[in-house]
Amino acid sequence: MTAAIEVYRLRRRYGTFEAVRGVSFDVARGELFALLGTNGAGKTSTLELVEGLDRPTAGTVRVLGHDPVRDRARVRPRTGVMLQEGGFPPDLTPAEALRMWAGTLPAGATRTVAETLDLVDLAHRAGVRIRQLSGGERRRLDLAAAVIGRPELLVLDEPTTGLDPQSWHDTWRLLRGLLGDGVTILLSTHYLQEAQELADRVAILHGGTVVATGSVAEVVAAFPARIGFDLPPGLSLDALPDVVGAYDEAGGRVTVHTTALQASLTTLLGWAASHEVTLGGLDARSATLDEAFLSIAAAAPPGAAPPGPTPPGGAPAGAAPLGGAS
Known part of the structure; x- marks a missing residue:
């Protein structure tokens, strides 16, 4: 079976600035793969290419066996996406927003609005205008929109930013439940504890390149x-x-x-x-993941050319996997 996501020598340039510089990795079906990195490391740019929001300057992306741009009509119904910032009209209620969003998805494939709001603990706010929701509640509404279509693949960009500790742990519990149902999750996060708690494997980006990849244990084992x-x-x-x-x-x-x-x-x-x-x-x-991350952020040369990766379908590339991760 092919990987859920295959990223190979990915590059993305904005004018003279290259945000993504030869990034390669793959995500197995049913695993949670976390992208970590400092601000400006290239995480969001990489996610946008996986989501099919733009074509890469160079390299290839395969999502569920398809090109996410050319085959968008095949990929989109099977994928849930949570961006860093949502875009629902503030005068809608959460229930109205989800009904509108569900109307863009294949008929019969979605959860009910009530079920989805309950899943993200927003049932009691179903009739409140979005402009009246707290920042954390809006993030939970964004997550609701990502999961209402029962996706095979979830792409989450900073999903717990702005959440209180209880909502944070509730979201973790939700993601673990989705993993138990076989959903594949690609997660970008600044919270290293989140990656340590949830991720099967991680990739640390710095300067637009992957500088370490493997399980959390494999990554930290390389540090004193x-x-x-x-x-x-x-x-x-x-x-x-x-x-x-x-x-x-x-x-x-x-x-x-x-x-x-x-x-x-x-x-x-x-x-x-x-x-x-x-x-x-x-x-x-x-060593802890925090120590490994800080050491990498301080020492890795931004823009350094990554080691030569193997083609899609082979071992993860873009950096030598630590501990022989596959």
């Missing part, structure tokens, strides 16, 4: 883990064993940066036991 502890008085860094990594010290607190967490921790604990040393406040943890 940390072991922290308080060194007893009278001992200096020179007394510590030669573990894999690098030490630094501040106010008696020692931090070990290591790419081999288990081996370094085993060596350190063995040394402490043999020397009868108590390591106060001992804490060991892998």
Whole structure:
């Protein structure tokens, strides 16, 4: 079975500015794939090309086996899209807006308006004018429009921006339910916790290129883990064993940066036991997605040419998948 989305050496230029520079990735059917990146990294431009809103300057996009521009009539009824900003007339009510939107979709394929409003917790606001809704409620209405047609594929651009914590988690629960029903989701988000909680795989964009891709665990595994502890008085860094990594010290607190967490921790604990040393406040943890993201954002050269990708249907490309992700 083909992937739900195949993006190959995608480029998009606005005049002299190239927002997307050779991006390649694929999204398997039934998975949630998250696009992460700093502002201006190329996320929204990439999503717009997947949505068929414009043709790429170069490269190819296949959505559900079709060209999303040339075959728009085949792709659109099977796809739900949530843009960064919705466009419903403010004098309509949510119920009216959804009835209008449902009228553009194939007959018999949609959820009812009442069912959809209940799904996004807007049933109690069905008759209120859209201009009277809060920003978070408007975002939930945009999501309702994306899911009312029971799409095979959802493309979501910053879906939880402006939501309160309860609505945020309700949206996560909704997306998990859709995944359980076999829906494929391409998600752009600034919230790294959202990607960590929901995504099967992620791609981090910077400067218009994909600089890391894989599962969250695979992405963070490429960055140093940390072991922290308080060194007893009278001992200096020179007394510590030669573990894999690098030490630094501040106010008696020692931090070990290591790419081999288990081996370094085993060596350190063995040394402490043999020397009868108590390591106060001992804490060991892998890198987080936040740390990986910030490191990439600070270090990756914007506009760097990506490694040569494989053709559509092969392994994800545009950057070497970390940990052998497929």
